[in-house]
Amino acid sequence: MVQYPKMREELLETLRSLSDREYQHKAWVESDYPPGIEYDSFDEAVHFLYDDTVLAENPDAAIGVIIENEKEARSIAAVCQAIDLVFDVLGTEASDEDYINSSEWISVVEAASKALQAMETKSQQAVKV
Template identity: 75%
Template sequence: MREKLLETLRNLASREYQQKAWINHNYPAGVLYDSFDEAVHFLFDDTILAENTNAAIGVILENEKEARLIAAVCTAIEQVFEVHGTEMSDEEYINSSKWANVVEAASLALQVITNEQISSSV
């Protein structure tokens, strides 16, 4: 589950990936399908991350810092949905005024979580 979280964060943090995979359907090797919807399902439906991030500590997340960062990603996505609803295409979401907040939150979370993993394995 943690690896899936990191993959989801990488995808949400990369506008280049979003353009290539989600819009142009040019998926990386080994990926048959991907979309913004996949990220939403992982964070909001398949895990407790969006509902109660702290409950994922010790299961998917390592500490409260990670929980706060993932909560910020989920909040940024929720704000996109509050403004634009849940029926837009990936391209429309990516080009929306609130999308930069999603990318920034995911980038920060990814950076902190991967740096913590590197430093704890040294």
């Protein structure tokens, strides 16, 4: 259980976008958004993780608030570390296309995929109970 389940769902959506290279290219590069989405970009994910929450700075502080446990905190920390590496190499002003085409980007996709899998597995188990 978390205090803010809607924010958790937003985190899951952020992880889905960070783990899906096809989506990134279509939405972030081509501005071809799926139905119901008016705008999306890598910047949206960064704002959620780094500005709107404590997830990038201190994911443990989000346990019970947005995430459920230490395992989820570690997986989110890995995503943020991968993003930080991309920023270390390309800076914070590159285009979404430059980010997703960089050799460092695969670490972001992999970390987001692992975090998403861990969080969705946990959420699915909670629904079965």
